[in-house]
Amino acid sequence: MEEFKGQPRLPKFAVPKRYDIRLTPDLTSCKFGGSVAIDVDVVGDTKFIVLNAADLTINNRSVSFTNKVSSKALEPTKVELVEADEILVLEFAETLPTGMGVLAIGFEGVLNDKMKGFYRSSYELNGEKKNMAVTQFEPADARRCFPCWDEPACKATFKITLDVPSELVALSNMPVIDEKVDGNMKTVSYQESPIMSTYLVAVVIGLFDYVEDHTSDGIKVRVYCQVGKANQGKFALNVAVKTLELYKEYFAVPYSLPKLDMIAIPDFAAGAMENYGLVTYRETALLYDDQHSAAANKQRVATVVAHELAHQWFGNLVTMEWWTHLWLNEGFATWVSYLAADSLFPEWKIWTQFLDECTEGLRLDGLAESHPIEVEVNHTGEIDEIFDAISYRKGASVIRMLQNYLGAECFQRSLASYIKKYACSNAKTEDLWAALEEGSGEPVNKLMNSWTKQKGYPVISVKVKEEKLELEQSQFLSSGSPGDGQWIVPITLCCGSYDVCKNFLLYNKSDSFDIKELLGCSISKEGDNGGWIKLNVNQTGFYRVKYDKDLAARLGYAIEMKQLSETDRFGILDDHFALCMARQQTLTSLLTLMASYSEETEYTVLSNLITISYKIGRIAADARPELLDYLKQFFISLFQNSAEKLGWDSKPGESHLDALLRGEIFTALALLGHKETLNEASKRFHAFLADRTTPLLPPDIRKAAYVAVMQKVSASDRSGYESLLRVYRETDLSQEKTRILSSLASCPDVNIVLEVLNFLLSSEPRCCVWTCC
Secondary structure (H helix, E strand, O other): OHHHOOOOOOOOOEEEEEEEEEEEEEOOOOEEEEEEEEEEEEOOOOOEEEEEOOOEEEEEEEEEEEEOOOOOEEOOOEEEEEOOOOEEEEEOOOOOOOEEEEEEEEEEEEOEOOOOEEEEEEEEEOOEEEEEEEEEOOOOOHHHOOOEOOOOOOOEEEEEEEEEEOOOEEEEOOOEEEEEEEOOEEEEEEOOOOOEOHHHOOEEEEOOEEEEEEOOOOOEEEEEEOOOOHHHHHHHHHHHHHHHHHHHHHHOOOOOOOEEEEEEEOOOOOOEEOOOOEEEEEHHHOOOOOOOOOHHHHHHHHHHHHHHHHHOOEOOOEEEOOHHHHHHHHHHHHHHHHHHHHHHOHHHOHHHHHHHHHHHHHHHHOOOOOOOOOOOOOOHHHHHHHOOHHHHHHHHHHHHHHHHHHOHHHHHHHHHHHHHHHOOEEEOHHHHHHHHHHHHOOOHHHHHHHHHOOOOOEEEEEEEEOOEEEEEEEEOOOOOOOOOOOOOEEEEEEEOOOOOEEEEEEOOOEEEEEHHHHHOOOOOOOOOOOOOEEEOHHHOOOOEEEEOHHHHHHHHHHHHOOOOOHHHHHHHHHHHHHHHHOOOOOHHHHHHHHHOOOOOOOHHHHHHHHHHHHHHHHHHHHHOHHHHHHHHHHHHHHHHHHHHHHOOOOOOOOOHHHHHHHHHHHHHHHHOOOHHHHHHHHHHHHHHHHOOOOOOOOHHHHHHHHHHHHHOOEOOEOHHHHHHHHHHHHOOOHHHHHHHHOOOOOOOOHHHHHHHHHHHOOOOOOOOOOOOO
16 A cells, blocks of 8 residues: 555546535534445556545445446455545455446545535524535545545546435536435435536535526526525626627537536635536625625626636636646636626726736746746645646736737637547647647747746847847846746837837847838937837737836837827836836836826726835835835825826716726825825715715725725724724625725724734634635
8 A cells, every 4th residue: 555655646547437426414513424436447457446535534334346347346455544645545355357347435524614625604694693515626625525536637427416404505516407305304416417527526505595597508597695695696697698608609619518506605715616517706706786896896706707607618628637737727717707808898998907917927927936837736735836826817918928929810719629629628738739839830839838837037128229129038037136047039019109010039038120120110319209119019928128218218208198008008117117126227217207107097007006106105114214205295196186087976977997996096095195085085984884875985985985094093093993893794795894804904003903913813804805716
């Protein structure tokens, strides 16, 4: 048995084909019993069967292996559960016959409170606390519910049966095919699933309401939630139905199951989980209340639903071969979710907001401690480490870069071909590159290996010398230290306007080009603001750009004259800030550039300007506190123009982006101590305390008001803090609770902040902070 211990993967001499699982959860004692019969194909000579199991008690007498040809039942001579490796090793007295057999195992477990495996969540109904049973198996926790080959490549079909109290709703991946009531218990049987990985198996048991709709081809779609909250599921339901239709067309493959259920879970560790046919969400990612949810909540629900439904194709239908290729799941789902949101809500300008994803990927990947998109995973304990902004956000960003380079139509056609080829199977990163290379004729594998197999990204230094455009790449590190990476960089650039854009691959460390020959334009003499050059047009590339002093000045002028797109205005600012933090540009040059944005009105650009102002303020508070008041006044002057145009109250027919901006701009002014903002916010908050339905404090500006209230709280005047805690305890809306929790520490009194931190670490707040999905 020792040979199986400490191994990264299970041995391959036995392959699961089908699981017949029966579970009996007890929601009072929070325990469960179960049995599994696994159709196993023995493909090599062995006296052992090795599979995964953890936190389970195995009934040794129940374990047997029966060959399907001879019907001979064999009982193991030894059953060992190796907790350190989370494996169950079965040793038999004789070599197992090759071919198909059935492995039967009985087991017991605990409905844990760790939000993984088969766990319990709680909710209130008519003032009474009740439990529900929920599964969360990704990345490797199906083994905590039933013994299995818990690796993504070990795909099989699943037949599930549940014994539950008769008054409860019991859901799984597939539709119910039979339900038999016996007194206060019922046995629910589900249709057998198509082939899938263990991490996608799902079960949820509790009391729920739901709303329902159908796609044009008859797929039943439901959103389940706590009793009394069904109306809050209508927006997600509408998004889901339209998104399934969109993906069916985009991937050229229909959704493969007869139903799709989505359910909000009160206690949930991730943002959401894409279980095949039964997608689980935390409440803030699925439910939307017209009266109490902000525009930001609405957008998050839409993008998270689109992300999870993308997985039904990219991850569930075609699954990564091993966790090394996790980014194939998460990077693509993130990118496609923006594609869907842009199609459903074009007025949101969601691709401009995608720059927030890219920026976070750039931030993390600029650290010396970053990791490549593709990381060798040698033990299941390492998997959680790669569910980060590299897999999700850098992954999505390099996909967007590749799509832009190949062209949208070619990319979509090649992607559809890849999905058809690997449907109901597993794939590696190289398989996707091969499909895209075949469809485009471009060197995709060579190009993309430089982005997925090494960490980091380049900064492209640009200067003009004697009508020559000189480009040089070097690895960007936020520490300012030199790096030794080199990439094949898809360069896009334009000169003076967007009428003519050039695209090419930069293979070398440096190169130079004749400007007139390349772009059909010339650069006027130094000091003349005409003739700007912009690299990384519309920020489609995952790299930063450093311009020489003259080119940077020209771009600053172009920003003031509104000659650049909002995505490019965002990118120039973000690159300059990152270069400043890496000591490659001066703070004075950054503040000068920021002043060019005083007339800025676009949400995404202003949102990034606000974020950068926060970061500069924090640095100044530590390094030069005597400058902090001057900086705050400078930042207030940048935001005041937009705040005055927007006003506190929404206007008829205003855009979704204006609603987003109003909340952020007034929150920023409150944090900067702007007196008029603090006073107006306080007035509106007190009106809200007197009447929770007052139009004076709609959801989009509540965060700003809550922050303003906490700015005035001190040990001698705790009234605002205590009022916010009262609102927190009275509301049952998760999004409102999250708004309040994220505002409480916005207080200048360190003693209050310490009290807030202790409250956040207490058992009262549920898990409400956004995490990956």
